[in-house]
Amino acid sequence: MAIFSGLLVLGWVTHGTGIVKDDPERNIVIPDELMSELQVKAAYDGEKIWFRYRWPVDRPSLFNDVLVYQDGEWETRGGEALGPNPDFLTEDRVAMMIDDGSVPLFGRYGGYITIGDGLTTFTGVPETEEERTKYLPSTRTDPNDFEALKPESDLEMLRAAGQFIDLWQWRSSRSNPIGLGDDGFVAEERGGDAGTGPYTTNWDSATEQPLYMFDPDVAGSAALSIDAVTGGDVGFNDIYYLSADTALPFDPTLAWKNGDTIPRRYLRPATGSRGDVVEPSVARWRNGFWDVTLERAMDTGNPLDDKIFRDGASYDLAFAVFRNASTMRWHYVTLPVSLGLEQPAQMVAERIEPGTEPDWTQPWTEIKTFYPGQVTWGRLTDARQHPGADRIAQRVPVAVRHTEEQLALYGVQMEFAEEIRRQWIWTLIASLSLIVGLGINVNLLMRRREDAI
Amino acid sequence: MTRPVATHNPITSAGKEDDMKRSEVARRGRRIGLTSAGILVAATGAALAHGADGGVAVAVEGAPSWSLSPVYHILVAHFPVGLWMTAYLFILIRSFSDSKFAVRVQNAIWPVAALGTLAGFVTYGLGLTIYPWSAITESPLGRNHIMLATWTLSYWTVMSVLGYRFRRHLFVGAQRWITFTLATIGAIVITITGTLGGSLTGTPSLVTKSLSWIGWNVYMTFYLPTWMLAVYVAGALLLIAIGIIGWKRRV
Numbered sequence: 001m002a003i004f005s006g007l008l009v010l011g012w013v014t015h016g017t018g019i020v021k022d023d024p025e026r027n028i029v030i031p032d033e034l035m036s037e038l039q040v041k042a043a044y045d046g047e048k049i050w051f052r053y054r055w056p057v058d059r060p061s062l063f064n065d066v067l068v069y070q071d072g073e074w075e076t077r078g079g080e081a082l083g084p085n086p087d088f089l090t091e092d093r094v095a096m097m098i099d100d101g102s103v104p105l106f107g108r109y110g111g112y113i114t115i116g117d118g119l120t121t122f123t124g125v126p127e128t129e130e131e132r133t134k135y136l137p138s139t140r141t142d143p144n145d146f147e148a149l150k151p152e153s154d155l156e157m158l159r160a161a162g163q164f165i166d167l168w169q170w171r172s173s174r175s176n177p178i179g180l181g182d183d184g185f186v187a188e189e190r191g192g193d194a195g196t197g198p199y200t201t202n203w204d205s206a207t208e209q210p211l212y213m214f215d216p217d218v219a220g221s222a223a224l225s226i227d228a229v230t231g232g233d234v235g236f237n238d239i240y241y242l243s244a245d246t247a248l249p250f251d252p253t254l255a256w257k258n259g260d261t262i263p264r265r266y267l268r269p270a271t272g273s274r275g276d277v278v279e280p281s282v283a284r285w286r287n288g289f290w291d292v293t294l295e296r297a298m299d300t301g302n303p304l305d306d307k308i309f310r311d312g313a314s315y316d317l318a319f320a321v322f323r324n325a326s327t328m329r330w331h332y333v334t335l336p337v338s339l340g341l342e343q344p345a346q347m348v349a350e351r352i353e354p355g356t357e358p359d360w361t362q363p364w365t366e367i368k369t370f371y372p373g374q375v376t377w378g379r380l381t382d383a384r385q386h387p388g389a390d391r392i393a394q395r396v397p398v399a400v401r402h403t404e405e406q407l408a409l410y411g412v413q414m415e416f417a418e419e420i421r422r423q424w425i426w427t428l429i430a431s432l433s434l435i436v437g438l439g440i441n442v443n444l445l446m447r448r449r450e451d452a453i
Numbered sequence: 454m455t456r457p458v459a460t461h462n463p464i465t466s467a468g469k470e471d472d473m474k475r476s477e478v479a480r481r482g483r484r485i486g487l488t489s490a491g492i493l494v495a496a497t498g499a500a501l502a503h504g505a506d507g508g509v510a511v512a513v514e515g516a517p518s519w520s521l522s523p524v525y526h527i528l529v530a531h532f533p534v535g536l537w538m539t540a541y542l543f544i545l546i547r548s549f550s551d552s553k554f555a556v557r558v559q560n561a562i563w564p565v566a567a568l569g570t571l572a573g574f575v576t577y578g579l580g581l582t583i584y585p586w587s588a589i590t591e592s593p594l595g596r597n598h599i600m601l602a603t604w605t606l607s608y609w610t611v612m613s614v615l616g617y618r619f620r621r622h623l624f625v626g627a628q629r630w631i632t633f634t635l636a637t638i639g640a641i642v643i644t645i646t647g648t649l650g651g652s653l654t655g656t657p658s659l660v661t662k663s664l665s666w667i668g669w670n671v672y673m674t675f676y677l678p679t680w681m682l683a684v685y686v687a688g689a690l691l692l693i694a695i696g697i698i699g700w701k702r703r704v
Contacts, residue, residue: 001634003695007688008638011677012668018678384515387584387592393513401655409672413593423676424596430677430685431600432607437689439611442635444696446615447703448622 004438011431019419020412022083026123028415029083029330034408036332036369038094038321042349043358044298044341049309049349050280050358051168052293053094055369057323059232060285062240064091064173067202067210068226069260074209076264077226082121085325087230091173092285093322093331094292097186098307100315102162103136108397109380110318110336113137114165114186117378118146121328123415133190137377138163144378155188159304163187166307168277170292172285174199177241178267181277181294185305193305195272199265202242204250210262212247213254214239219246223260236284243267273302280357315339317347321369332369335399335407368404373411489571517585526579527654533576534647536569537609540616541640547624548633559624563616570613573606593674594653600675601646608639 022029039054065079066089078089097114099106105113114134118125125132137143138158139150149155158164164187169175175182180198184191204211213222219239227233234240242263250262269275276296283292298309307315319334338345347365352358383389388401402410413420540562547559580602589595612635616623623632648660649671661671669675677685 001631003688003692005634005638007685011681011685014678014681015669015675016673019676381513382515383513383517384585384587385591387588387595389588390513390516406672409670410593413674417591420593420674420676421590421596423679424590424600424674426679426682427676428600428603430682430689432603433689434685434692435604435607435611437692439607439614441692441696442611442615442631443618444700446619446622446628446631447625448619 004434004441007434019416019423024082027082027121027125028123030412030415031083031324031326031330031371034371034412035405036321036323038319038332038334038367038369039364040319040337040347040367041358041360041362041364042339042347043352043360043362044309044311044349045352045354045356046311047298047354048295049298050293050295051096052291052358052360053096053170053319053321054289054291054364055094055321055323056288057092057285057290058288059088059324060290061085061088061090061092061172061325062234062236063089063229063263064171065089065264066226066229067262067264069223069256070258074262079264080327081325082328083326083330085327088232088325089230090325090327091171091322092290092325093172093320093327094170094290095320095322095331096168096294097318097320098166098168098315100162100307100313103165104138104163105392105395106165106318107316107336107338108395109377109392110316110398111320111333111372112375112380112398113377114190115372115376116140116146117144117376119329119376122374122376134186135188135190136163136165136186139188143381144376149188159187162307164304166305168294168296170277170279170283170294171198172283172290173241173263174265174267176279176283176292178243178269179279179282180267180270180275181279181296182270183274183277183296183306193273193276193302195274196268196270197274198270199267202262202264202266207252209252210250210264212242212266213250213262214242215246215248222248222251222254223256223262226259226261229261241265241267273300273305276300276302276306309341311351312342314341314343314345319367319369329372329374331371333372334367334369335404336397337365337367370404370408371411372407373413374415375407375411379414485568485571489575493575515585521579521582523583523654526576526583527650529572529579530576530647530650533569533573533605533609534643536565536572537605537643538640540566540569540612541636541643544623544632544636548629548636556621559621562623563613563620566609566616567613570606570609573609577602577606592653593672594649596674597671598646598649598653601642601649605639605642605646608642612636612639 020030036056041052043050063078066077067074068077078085078087081090097111101107111134114136116135116137118132119134120128120132132146135146139155140146140148141150142148164185167184167186167190169182169184171182175198178198182197183193185193202210202212214224216222224234224240239246240263243266247266277294278296280293280295283290300306300308309315315338317337317339319337321332323332337347340348342351350358350362379385381389381392391401543558543562543565547555547562583589584595589599615635622628644660645664648658651658652661652671664671
């Protein structure tokens with residue numbers, strides 16, 4: 001009994017170890033925290049709608065990719081990374097997907113429906129020139145085949161029918177410093193609305209030099225130092241971004257020295273439909289939280305790019321938060337949340353007087369966010385891979401069956417699906433052998449009374 | 454029916470008694486087998502007749518051509534759980550009491566446990582028909598439920614054999630505490646298996662949560678590191694070896 005019980009205890013203590021660990025070769029990096037939180041409020045006045053977001057970030061990332069002078073050349077550092085960028089050269093971000101009920105299943109499964117097979121950074125997906133972004137299943141002849149894009153005429157028809165998700169984004173480095181958001185969509189791809197975005201690349205590929213540098217009269221010098229940038233010594237009171245107000249055309253004749261650092265993005269006013277989402281004022285990180293407000297006209301006049309907000313209507317939202325200098329799929333997402341404008345919903349936007357600003361006195365809507373791992377829509381809807389596929393076919397909302405914590409744990413385990421399954425089968429066999437061993441042992445050692453005499 | 458009169462030869466008499474006991478056991482076995490088969494046939498018929506016509510039919514990618522509704526597994530699962538837990542209750546009573554009632558209850562332990570095991574096999578089989586193997590073994594909760602169900606079934610098979618072979622001797626001297634400990638482990642695995650089943654159907658219980666307080670989040674697959682697998686197999690061999698050595702010494 002002692003041996004058996006001891007082995008049970010030892011098994012209990014050591015279970016679940018030995019498989020789940022970072023494996024950059026396979027694009028696997030597991031965040032230290034699988035869960036986080038997001039607070040959201042909304043208000044509208046009949047003309048404009050505001051969303052306010054607040055989420056925890058230990059250290060804000062004010063930079064995304066930068067150009068660093070090294071031995072006569074300008075090198076790119078930061079931007080995309082597997083998991084958290086150790087130099088904090090990946091910006092913080094919040095994204096909000098909006099639908100008005102036109103996209104099938106979005107209100108029940110949120111962003112999961114946009115995760116097709118073979119997206120960039122997923123394990124086993126080869127690197128491609130162009131990023132393979134999320135997309136809506138209805139835009140493909142085979143929803144699980146990224147390449148199976150429907151003809152342009154079909155895509156136009158879907159767009160006209162409202163089969164796209166409005167995507168608002170806020171970026172701590174590439175939009176916030178000049179008080180902008182970024183207005184995009186998810187349909188056949190994740191893209192920006194018509195017009196120009198709030199940033200462009202600060203790079204002249206002909207000369208292999210930056211196009212802009214800091215204006216020394218404004219910033220104090222033509223460049224920052226890489227140590228100050230990565231060490232977190234550059235703050236909101238410093239000039240840390242390039243824009244019309246802070247930049248000059250690059251001067252190659254200056255005495256550049258190793259470690260001089262210039263942002264790789266030049267910020268500019270967004271134009272067209274892409275510029276619909278703006279900030280009432282530049283957001284700041286305070287006391288461990290980003291506090292961001294975005295505003296947009298309820299009716300932008302671009303119904304093929306944007307979901308139009310109407311009084312008395314309901315919408316479905318899903319959020320993503322990028323923190324700890326992470327990007328790509330290393331984000332924290334939410335399950336879909338309903339938004340009501342004078343309608344009962346999980347989150348009700350407050351109606352304010354036309355022409356006034358929100359006073360934000362209403363309580364926050366607290367939303368759990370979680371690391372989603374690598375879970376594709378194709379897997380979820382395939383009964384051979386997901387026991388709940390029939391529930392999805394019956395349109396049972398994800399929140400009925402799974403909590404955010406559960407989904408985070410499942411998402412991580414999905415990244416090691418085969419290894420865990422194999423180890424589990426071996427565990428089944430080994431533990432069964434132990435029970436059989438115990439059975440034989442006890443049957444041989446137990447005594448009948450007459451044996452004992 | 455006239456009972457055979459004891460002869461003067463005690464050896465012959467004992468042999469006849471053994472024969473009678475064996476034939477009685479065989480008769481009981483046949484009865485139990487026939488009853489179980491009847492129940493199984495009825496349950497299968499009901500399962501096959503279960504309405505596939507309710508609601509709107511939906512096509513599911515990769516859906517198996519045939520599967521049983523989970524309700525039958527859930528329904529039948531209450532039999533082994535109830536029977537095994539009853540057996541555990543009787544063991545509990547007998548372990549702590551030598552009263553007439555406890556001794557009387559003791560006689561029911563192995564039949565109740567054995568019936569539970571029989572129902573357990575039926576339940577286990579029904580459970581495997583609900584989802585394709587490839588799907589249920591993709592689900593951490595599904596894997597855990599299968600793991601615990603396998604433990605429970607194998608463990609209570611062992612308990613049933615033990616109960617049948619040793620009966621009242623299970624409570625002789627210090628053996629009663631071994632029986633009590635074994636049965637308590639058995640009751641714990643039943644409880645965990647049941648609660649995992651509940652979690653699978655979307656109704657997690659306090660047991661589900663309490664397991665995470667003592668180190669196991671049931672939404673994480675229970676698996677052992679490779680070195681621990683080797684330790685388990687070595688442990689199994691050691692247990693068998695100890696059993697054989699002890700048995701040989703006694704013989």
